[in-house]
Amino acid sequence: MYLGLDLGTSGVKALLIDGRQAVIGSGHASLDVSRPHHGWSEQDPAEWVRACRQAIAELKAAHYRELAAIKGIGLSGQMHGATLLDAGDAVLRPCILWNDTRSFAEAAKLDADPRFRKLTGNIVFPGFTAPKLAWVKANEPAVFARVAKVLLPKDYLRLWLTGEHISEMSDAAGTSWLDVEKRRWSPELLAATELDESHMPTLVEGTDRAGGLRAELAAEWGLTPGIPVAGGAGDNAASACGMGTVGAGHAFVSLGTSGVLFAANAAYLPNPESAVHTFCHALPQTWHQMGVILSATDSLNWLSEITGKGAGELTAELGDTLKTPSGVSFLPYLSGERTPHNDAAIRGAFVGLAHESSRSALxxxxLEGVAFAFRDSLEALRKAGTTLERVTAIGGGSRSRYWLKAIATALGIPVDVPADGDFGAAFGAARLGLIAATGADPLAVCTAPAVAATVEPEKALAAAFEDAYRRYGALYPAIRGTM
Structure with missing residues (x-):
C-alpha cells in the first residue's frame, strides 16, 4: 500500500492505493484561509498538521488493515507559500499563501533585477516565495531576523512527518530562488533577499526518498517506523504525475477554481516575457510549462452567485450543441491575471451587452472567455517552443461537455476526457511514494488513464471562434488603463 497526502488551500486529502495503483480509499479534512487585510491570504501551519491527522484518521477508520500495510508515502501541496521557522523549528508567523498579493511592490523590484528571469526562467510574481520574504524584511524585521528556515507548505508537513528539512525541484522552482535549468538553489538570488542556502531545505528529486516516518507517528497510525517519504511535488506537477502527463508533448487543461494549461517538456524552455511558468517537473531531468489563469470555474461560480442559479443549471440552459459566439465578450480577470498579462490590478468585464443579452448569453x-484565456496560454506556450496536438481535461469544470467543446474549438485541438477515477494530486503523490519505496521506473508508474471520450473542435464554428478570440484579445489593452 502507498499513501498520497495532498495539502491544498481548502483541505488535506489522504489517498491510499495498492501496488497495482488501484484506489483503496481516501480521507479528507477542511482548511480555512485567513484574510486579515486586503490582498492578504494566510494559514496557520498547525492547521495543516491537524487536518492531516484528521484525514488519516478517517482513512484509518475505514481501512485499518490496508493502512497498516503502507510501504511508502508521497506528498503534494499548494505552492509558493512562505512558512518561516526559527532555529528550533517553531513557526514565526502564519504562512503567507500563493494567492496573497501584498508583496507586489517587492516582486516588481526583484523582477527588475535581470538575474531573476535569467536564472529562474520566470517572472517574479507577487505570489512567489522570494518577494514574500522581502516583504517580511521590510514590514516585520523582528520576524525576519529570527528566520532560520523557509519551507514550502508540503515541506512543513514533511518536517512533521520525518523531522527533516527537505524539498524537491518542482515546488522549489516556484520560489524565485531556484536555478531552474541546473536544478539547484542560486546563491545569487538568495543573497538578493538577504538569505543564503542555510535558510533553505536540502533538495532532492520528487521520486527520491526524502526522509522516513518518525516512530511517534508510526505508532499513532499503526505503521512501520522509517517508511520512506518521497520528495513529492507541487500540486500541478503532482496532478501531472497522476494524469501521466510526464512525457514531452503531453498536456492537460485543468478547469478548477483557477485554470492551468500544463505541458511536460524534456528540456528547459523558458519564456518569462509571456508570463508562462517554466518549472522543474517531479521526475528527474524533466521540466514543465504552465499557462495560469486565476479565475476559471471561479468565473462561472461568480455568475452563479449573481444570478441565483447553480453552475450546473446555467450550463444546462445552453444545451449540448455549441453555439456561435453571440458578440458578448467576457474577460475572466475577476482577481487579476497571470498568463499572459501578469497584471494583478486588472479586473473582469462584460463587453457587447444589449437588451437581448439573456442569462444564457452571459x-x-x-465559458467562451475562459476558453479564450486558455487560448492565450496556448499561444504563450507556442512562443516558448511548445506545440500541443491535444490535451486532457481535468477539474470540476470538465464535467460540462459544452465547455469542453468551447475549449476544443478555441484551442483548435482535441480535448480528451479520461475514464472515471481519481487521477489528481493525491494520486500523483501516492505514485511518487511508490516509486521512492520500490525504485520502480517513473515512466512505467506514471501512465495516463484510459480515454473515455474525445471532444473534437467544431470545424464549422472555427472561423467564428477565431473572430471572437480576436475581439477578446483587443479588449485587455482597451480596459487596462481604466482599472
Missing part, C-alpha cells in the same frame, strides 16, 4: 460569454 453564461455562454463566461
Amino acid at each position: 453564461t455562454q460569454a463566461v
Whole structure:
C-alpha cells in the first residue's frame, strides 16, 4: 500500500492505493484561509498538521488493515507559500499563501533585477516565495531576523512527518530562488533577499526518498517506523504525475477554481516575457510549462452567485450543441491575471451587452472567455517552443461537455476526457511514494488513464471562434488603463 497526502488551500486529502495503483480509499479534512487585510491570504501551519491527522484518521477508520500495510508515502501541496521557522523549528508567523498579493511592490523590484528571469526562467510574481520574504524584511524585521528556515507548505508537513528539512525541484522552482535549468538553489538570488542556502531545505528529486516516518507517528497510525517519504511535488506537477502527463508533448487543461494549461517538456524552455511558468517537473531531468489563469470555474461560480442559479443549471440552459459566439465578450480577470498579462490590478468585464443579452448569453460569454484565456496560454506556450496536438481535461469544470467543446474549438485541438477515477494530486503523490519505496521506473508508474471520450473542435464554428478570440484579445489593452 502507498499513501498520497495532498495539502491544498481548502483541505488535506489522504489517498491510499495498492501496488497495482488501484484506489483503496481516501480521507479528507477542511482548511480555512485567513484574510486579515486586503490582498492578504494566510494559514496557520498547525492547521495543516491537524487536518492531516484528521484525514488519516478517517482513512484509518475505514481501512485499518490496508493502512497498516503502507510501504511508502508521497506528498503534494499548494505552492509558493512562505512558512518561516526559527532555529528550533517553531513557526514565526502564519504562512503567507500563493494567492496573497501584498508583496507586489517587492516582486516588481526583484523582477527588475535581470538575474531573476535569467536564472529562474520566470517572472517574479507577487505570489512567489522570494518577494514574500522581502516583504517580511521590510514590514516585520523582528520576524525576519529570527528566520532560520523557509519551507514550502508540503515541506512543513514533511518536517512533521520525518523531522527533516527537505524539498524537491518542482515546488522549489516556484520560489524565485531556484536555478531552474541546473536544478539547484542560486546563491545569487538568495543573497538578493538577504538569505543564503542555510535558510533553505536540502533538495532532492520528487521520486527520491526524502526522509522516513518518525516512530511517534508510526505508532499513532499503526505503521512501520522509517517508511520512506518521497520528495513529492507541487500540486500541478503532482496532478501531472497522476494524469501521466510526464512525457514531452503531453498536456492537460485543468478547469478548477483557477485554470492551468500544463505541458511536460524534456528540456528547459523558458519564456518569462509571456508570463508562462517554466518549472522543474517531479521526475528527474524533466521540466514543465504552465499557462495560469486565476479565475476559471471561479468565473462561472461568480455568475452563479449573481444570478441565483447553480453552475450546473446555467450550463444546462445552453444545451449540448455549441453555439456561435453571440458578440458578448467576457474577460475572466475577476482577481487579476497571470498568463499572459501578469497584471494583478486588472479586473473582469462584460463587453457587447444589449437588451437581448439573456442569462444564457452571459453564461455562454463566461465559458467562451475562459476558453479564450486558455487560448492565450496556448499561444504563450507556442512562443516558448511548445506545440500541443491535444490535451486532457481535468477539474470540476470538465464535467460540462459544452465547455469542453468551447475549449476544443478555441484551442483548435482535441480535448480528451479520461475514464472515471481519481487521477489528481493525491494520486500523483501516492505514485511518487511508490516509486521512492520500490525504485520502480517513473515512466512505467506514471501512465495516463484510459480515454473515455474525445471532444473534437467544431470545424464549422472555427472561423467564428477565431473572430471572437480576436475581439477578446483587443479588449485587455482597451480596459487596462481604466482599472
